[in-house]
Amino acid sequence: MKDAVKLIKVKEDIQADNDLLARRLRESLRERKTFLINLMSSPGAGKTSLLLQTTTHLRDTFQMAVIEADIDSSVDAERIADSGITAIQLQTDGFCHLDVPMVQQGLRNLDVDSLDLIFIENVGNLVCPAEFDTGAALDVMILSVPEGDDKPLKYPLMFSKCHALIINKTDYLETPLTDFDLELLEKRVRKLNKDIEIFPLSARTGAGIKAWNNWLSRKVSEHNS
């Protein structure tokens, strides 16, 4: 592991009342004018690629940092740190999601008051992270086109609880490899969550990324003002 990345091994505090802790953390970060965003997806949907695109576009506007959660390894945090953004790697040691005590371990290793925007990259998993409030002001899910348009039918809680849905890898829509139906997907998602914001984009090519970045910037500015 590279020196630039700080590594913390976390253990879940099973006694804590996670929901209460989440509400407190959210309030405290609002007072401190720091926006925390919780990014969730399946393995390989493109969380880190999206983070690289977004932090590159917003680096002149906001002071940012990233808390990376992985069961093992620190490859994602290294990619972020290589781009010049502070990255903390949380190794969850087999745990399948983050809870507030784990997030707080990450925050304690950041200069929170100097930061406008902190991203959590949750464990790649559509099931368990949906069940645990992290204390973030915003929950965002990434679904990638190759995963298929039937995912809202199978993982309804994740789609129900998120404020925004990013549909990544839209460049795959132009190939004959997938029969992903964007319209059908949106219909299925709206049935679970009528107010969700939806951003189709390609973190690889950058197509569509501007609408997402602009929306996020507005949310951060509103929260921190």
Next chain:
Amino acid sequence: MKDAVKLIKVKEDIQADNDLLARRLRESLRERKTFLINLMSSPGAGKTSLLLQTTTHLRDTFQMAVIEADIDSSVDAERIADSGITAIQLQTDGFCHLDVPMVQQGLRNLDVDSLDLIFIENVGNLVCPAEFDTGAALDVMILSVPEGDDKPLKYPLMFSKCHALIINKTDYLETPLTDFDLELLEKRVRKLNKDIEIFPLSARTGAGIKAWNNWLSRKVSEHNS
């Protein structure tokens, strides 16, 4: 839901000694000459598509059935049942993996002694299913090309415990959309599990499916003889 699909709501028996139950189930199925295979992957990696390809190719050789696990919905079981293969849908009601008591609920709804081969399609999740022995004779993982070649670094337990790895969606390798390196992936996997069998294939086009089907047939025949 269609009539062809039987629906069972399962609850986890948290008291059970899952490992002991798994060993007993494995022994019992060996005596009964029924081969149980546990199929695991991320959401959208292609478990159901692979099952459709494999059961189509092996339907003249073996009597087969499929136990589908999903948090919600029965779309996968319906696809299988439409192809003429018996399918049982287990709804895990939020649970992120299958354990032996859940599998046994599925088996009780099948005429096990008349079956040569039963597939479990586990919950789409690379974390929790890796931690629970289902009693299957064979654990198989599907990784799809769009997920990326770094997954063994992030989900080592899943790659370590499986007897075979199917690399699905190899048709994506021919596009400029992915930088997936098959050789690098294999190197990373072998570091965790040197004896694992690896089958690159496309469940969509059928390319590479024969090698997998032949290997599986041999395993089933050896087990049931």
